[in-house]
Amino acid sequence: MPYQVDSIVEKMLRTVARHELSTGAYARYLKQDETNSRKMGVNEYGCTDAANILYILGHFPTDPDERKNWVDTMQNMQDGDTGLFFEGTHHTLHTTAHVTAALELFDARPRYPLRDLERFLNKDTLYDFLEHLDWEHKPWPQSHQGAGLFAAMTITRMVSEEWQNWYFDWLRDKCDPIGGISYGAKLGQDCLPHHLYGWFHYLFNHEYARRPIPYPEQLIDSCLDLYYNHVDEMDYAFGGRCGFCEIDWVFALNRATRQTPHRFYEAKEALRDFAGKFIAYLESVDENTTEDWNDLHMLFGALCALAELQLALPGEIHTTVPLKPVLDRRPFI
Numbered sequence: 001m002p003y004q005v006d007s008i009v010e011k012m013l014r015t016v017a018r019h020e021l022s023t024g025a026y027a028r029y030l031k032q033d034e035t036n037s038r039k040m041g042v043n044e045y046g047c048t049d050a051a052n053i054l055y056i057l058g059h060f061p062t063d064p065d066e067r068k069n070w071v072d073t074m075q076n077m078q079d080g081d082t083g084l085f086f087e088g089t090h091h092t093l094h095t096t097a098h099v100t101a102a103l104e105l106f107d108a109r110p111r112y113p114l115r116d117l118e119r120f121l122n123k124d125t126l127y128d129f130l131e132h133l134d135w136e137h138k139p140w141p142q143s144h145q146g147a148g149l150f151a152a153m154t155i156t157r158m159v160s161e162e163w164q165n166w167y168f169d170w171l172r173d174k175c176d177p178i179g180g181i182s183y184g185a186k187l188g189q190d191c192l193p194h195h196l197y198g199w200f201h202y203l204f205n206h207e208y209a210r211r212p213i214p215y216p217e218q219l220i221d222s223c224l225d226l227y228y229n230h231v232d233e234m235d236y237a238f239g240g241r242c243g244f245c246e247i248d249w250v251f252a253l254n255r256a257t258r259q260t261p262h263r264f265y266e267a268k269e270a271l272r273d274f275a276g277k278f279i280a281y282l283e284s285v286d287e288n289t290t291e292d293w294n295d296l297h298m299l300f301g302a303l304c305a306l307a308e309l310q311l312a313l314p315g316e317i318h319t320t321v322p323l324k325p326v327l328d329r330r331p332f333i
Contacts (some may be wrong), residue, residue, distance in 0.1 A: 002315065002316050002317070002318060003275070003276075003279050003316065003317050003318065004318045004319075005279060005282070005283075005306070005317060005318065005319055006318075006319055006320055007283065008279070008282045008283060008306070009057055009319055009320075009321075011282075011285070011287050012053060012057060012299065012303060013057060013059060014287060015287055015293065015294065015296075015299060016050050016053055016054065016296070018030065018294075019046055019050060019294075019296055020050070021041065021042060022069075023066055023069040023070070024047065024061075024066065024067075024069035024070035024071075024072070024073045024074075025042045025047060025069075025073045026042070026043070026046035026047045026049075026050040026296065027040065027041060027042065027043055027046045027296075028043035028044075028045045028046035028049065028295060028296050028297055029043070029046075029294070029295055029296075030294045039087060039088055039089075042073065043087065044074075044077050044085055044086075044087040044095055044098070044099055045087060045089070045090075045095075045098065045296065045297045046296050047070070047073055047074055047077075047099075047102070048074065048098050048099050048101070048102035049296040049297050049299070049300040050296055051070060051102045051105055051106075052101075052102060052105070052300050052303075052326050052333070053296070053299065053300055053303055055105050055324060055326055055329075056303055056304070056307050056323050056324050056325065056326055057303070057321070057323065058321035058322070058323070058324065059321075060105065067106050070106060071103060071106050071108045074099050074102060074103055075103070075108070075110060075111040076111075077099065078099070078110050078111055078112055079112075080111075080112050081115070082115055082116040083096075083110065083112045083113050083114035083115040083116055083117070084096045084114065084116050084117075085098075085099045085100075085110075089297075090144060091141070091144050091145050091148070093144060093145045093148035093149055093152065094144035094145070094148045096114065096117075096148065096152050097147070097148035097149075097151040097152040097155075097331075097332045098148075098332060098333070100114075100151070100152045100155050100156060100332075101151060101155060101326075101330050101331065101332040101333075104155050104329070104330045105326070105329070105330075109155070109156055110156065113156075114152055114153065114156055114158065117149065117152060117153055117158065118158070120149060120153065121153075121158065121159065121163065123163075123166050126163075126166060126167065126170075127166070127170060129145075129146075129149070130146055130167075130170055130171075133145060133146050134184075135174075135182065135183040135184035135198075136184040137184075139182050139183075139184045139191075139194050139195045139197075139198035139199070140194045140195075140197040140198040141198075142198065143197075143198035143199070143200075143201040143202065144201065146201070146202065147201030147202050147204070147205055147331075147332070148201075148332065150164075150167055150205045150331070151205065151208075151330075151331040151332035152332075154205075154208070154209075154331065155330055155331070155332075164209055167205075168206065168209070168211050171183075171202055171206075171214065172214045174186070175214040175215060176215075176218075177215055177218065178218060179192065179195075179218055179219075179221075179222045180213075180214065180215035180216065180217070180218030180219030180220075180221070180222055180256075181195045181196050181199045181218075181219060181222050182195035182196075182198055182199045184198075191233075192222065192226060192230070192233075193226060193230070193233055193234045193235070193245070196222065196223070196226065196248060196249065196252060197244070197245060197248045199252070200247075200248035200249075200251055200252055201332075203251065203252055203255060204251065204327045204331050204332070204333070205331050207255055207327065207328075207331075208327070208330060208331040212259060213255065213256055213259055216256040216257075216259040216260045216262070217256075217260050217262040217263075219252060219253075219256045220253060220256045220257065220260070220262055220263050220267055221262075221263070223249060223252055223253040223256070223267070223270075224253070224263065224266060224267065224270055226249065227249065227270050227274065228270070234249065239274060239277045239278045239281060240277075240281050241281075241292050241298075242285075242290075242292040242293050242295070242298040242299050242301060242302040243292060243298050243301050243302065244298075244301035244304075244333075246274075246278060246301070246302065246305040247301055247302075247304040247305040247308060247333070249274075250271065250274070250305050250308045250309055250312065251304075251308050251327070253267050253270065253271060254267075254271060254308055254311065254312040257312075268312070268313070271309060271312050271313060272313060272316065274309075275309045275313060275316070275317065278305065278306070278309070279306070279317070282302065282306065300333065301333070303323075304325065304326065304327070304333055306323065307323035307324065307325045307326075308325055310322070310323050311323075311325055
């Protein structure tokens with residue numbers, strides 16, 4: 001059945017507005033946690049996620065002075081010596097890629113060169129870095145580094161086509177040909193959902209660069225098997241909270257169907273089944289009290305999933321302004 005989800009859009013816009021501190025400056029959180037670990041006030045992820053959310057919803061700032069305030073706020077967060085960005089909840093390569101990607105929405109770049117990443121322009125250094133990520137035991141968090149490096153260096157135009165060929169050749173060579181997911185799956189690690197969530201980050205780099213997804217048929221098989229037979233292993237509340245597991249699965253399955261007719265209608269039916277459950281959850285959320293909804297980074301993840309579902313299911317998820325998947329503009333979320 002078709003869904004009209006403007007009410008979800010409006011709820012998200014209200015939430016972003018509650019996080020605004022001043023023009024272009026946003027908090028990620030509305031309140032501190034019990035361990036006093038959150039970076040309150042202006043936050044790298046608060047600003048970048050607010051920009052991403054407004055872009056997807058079609059409410060991106062257009063006034064030149066307002067846009068300048070956004071850009072200045074994010075550029076001021078950069079470390080001038082290394083060229084990197086730091087926040088604490090994610091590896092610095094994730095934060096750097098995320099802020100760089102948000103600046104790109106404004107047709108801007110970081111103020112300083114990403115000096116600490118220049119060493120990876122060497123092929124041997126790049127391959128050594130990729131090889132020594134913990135693909136077996138930490139494929140999800142480590143992908144923030146392996147994919148973030150590509151995104152940050154590509155968005156800032158640091159790399160050549162030859163460099164990108166090195167990167168994608170390495171990933172294709174290491175991808176598991178049986179499951180179509182990740183290098184670590186070859187090593188016998190059995191936590192397939194975490195391999196998918198990590199591999200998603202490399203998939204959006206493939207999509208950005210217009211590169212073929214390695215083993216799309218096997219990737220589709222894995223996504224469908226996870227959803228129908230192992231959904232409890234995917235997340236403790238898959239489709240019932242704000243986060244990134246959902247976009248990881250939706251994006252992988254939807255984009256793989258673009259590259260092969262393999263199980264096309266089964267894949268669409270799985271996406272359709274999930275969309276109904278996920279939209280019902282988003283409609284039911286108490287926007288004032290739900291913790292993950294009021295973490296702008298987690299809210300951004302949920303919106304990415306909704307936008308990708310609208311793309312995957314034409315005519316089935318309606319908004320007055322069509323949602324714009326941010327990954328179709330540049331890599332990294």
